[in-house]
Amino acid sequence: MAVAVAGLGIPLSGWPEAAAPAVPTPPNHEPDGNSVIFDAPAGLIVMDTGRHDWHARAILALAREREQDIVAIVNSHWHLDHVSGNPALRAAYPGLRVYASNAIDGALSGFLPASVKDSAPYLDDPTVPEETRADMRLDRATIQRGSELRPDVVIHSSTVLSLAGRQFHIHLAPNAATSGDVWLFDPRSGVAALGDLVTLPAPFLDTACPEGWKSALAKVSAAPFRIAIPGHGAPMQRPQFLLYRRSFESFIDCSRSDRPKESCAADWAQAVRPLLSADPLEMRRAQSMSVYYVGLLRANGGRSKYCEARSDPKRDG
Numbered sequence: 001m002a003v004a005v006a007g008l009g010i011p012l013s014g015w016p017e018a019a020a021p022a023v024p025t026p027p028n029h030e031p032d033g034n035s036v037i038f039d040a041p042a043g044l045i046v047m048d049t050g051r052h053d054w055h056a057r058a059i060l061a062l063a064r065e066r067e068q069d070i071v072a073i074v075n076s077h078w079h080l081d082h083v084s085g086n087p088a089l090r091a092a093y094p095g096l097r098v099y100a101s102n103a104i105d106g107a108l109s110g111f112l113p114a115s116v117k118d119s120a121p122y123l124d125d126p127t128v129p130e131e132t133r134a135d136m137r138l139d140r141a142t143i144q145r146g147s148e149l150r151p152d153v154v155i156h157s158s159t160v161l162s163l164a165g166r167q168f169h170i171h172l173a174p175n176a177a178t179s180g181d182v183w184l185f186d187p188r189s190g191v192a193a194l195g196d197l198v199t200l201p202a203p204f205l206d207t208a209c210p211e212g213w214k215s216a217l218a219k220v221s222a223a224p225f226r227i228a229i230p231g232h233g234a235p236m237q238r239p240q241f242l243l244y245r246r247s248f249e250s251f252i253d254c255s256r257s258d259r260p261k262e263s264c265a266a267d268w269a270q271a272v273r274p275l276l277s278a279d280p281l282e283m284r285r286a287q288s289m290s291v292y293y294v295g296l297l298r299a300n301g302g303r304s305k306y307c308e309a310r311s312d313p314k315r316d317g
């Protein structure tokens with residue numbers, strides 16, 4: 001059994017079985033979500049496929065090196081830093097099947113075309129770094145072929161699935177980071193792959209329902225995992241995950257109070273400091289991103305404007 005993680009750009013100390021094609025994101029580029037690769041009797045299962053071609057290439061290189069086919073992709077959610085590599089992996093392994101919630105259908109007619117519109121004015125703006133504009137062009141091209149990102153098998157509810165001869169506990173978290181997040185727990189390795197239910201340096205709340213996200217983190221706590229892999233950031237052990245969960249709840253509570261957003265952000269950054277990388281810029285990013293997200297939540301009654309949960313903001317999800 002082996003588990004590998006791409007996209008972290010860090011050595012995986014304490015992961016004796018892991019082979020890590022570490023692909024750090026170059027400066028000014030948008031991130032790639034982490035990929036987690038599971039080894040099963042009939043091939044490899046890839047959780048999330050990144051945004052850039054270098055990320056997909058690292059996954060394909062790992063499969064070639066191990067002389068194993070990729071037989072399944074599980075997408076944690078439809079954000080482009082997690083699904084854009086699906087077509088490249090499928091081109092190399094035409095028989096693979098993609099498992100995901102159907103939340104991407106709403107995104108293909110809502111958030112994604114809106115983001116194409118929003119990015120248009122910046123494409124030729126010389127004050128925007130060229131790498132960032134290249135990513136905008138990349139994302140626009142990916143959205144144009146958006147139907148190729150959709151799942152072959154829709155996950156409608158939490159279930160136990162046998163993928164390539166290995167059993168995984170697949171969890172559907174409705175109305176969390178997106179309207180349908182998927183996370184999985186692998187009982188054999190004790191690994192939980194959480195997608196963007198855990199992101200650092202801040203929770204990415206752009207399409208989120210905070211209450212559903214909180215319930216998802218509560219459900220993750222109940223799983224007997226040994227290692228949790230976030231969507232962005234380094235692998236965590238249980239105490240680190242629990243710290244993230246507490247910090248997330250306090251951050252959401254603060255966003256609903258009348259405290260200045262800067263002080264919610266300062267509390268967040270201080271709370272998650274032990275989880276951040278040693279790069280001193282990371283604290284600054286934690287702070288500036290969380291200021292932005294408090295503003296985003298407050299502008300939309302405590303949730304993102306893409307939250308589709310029916311109940312009131314205090315009880316969504």
Ligand SMILES: [Zn+2]
Pocket residue numbers: 032033079081082196231232
């Ligand atoms: Zn992400």
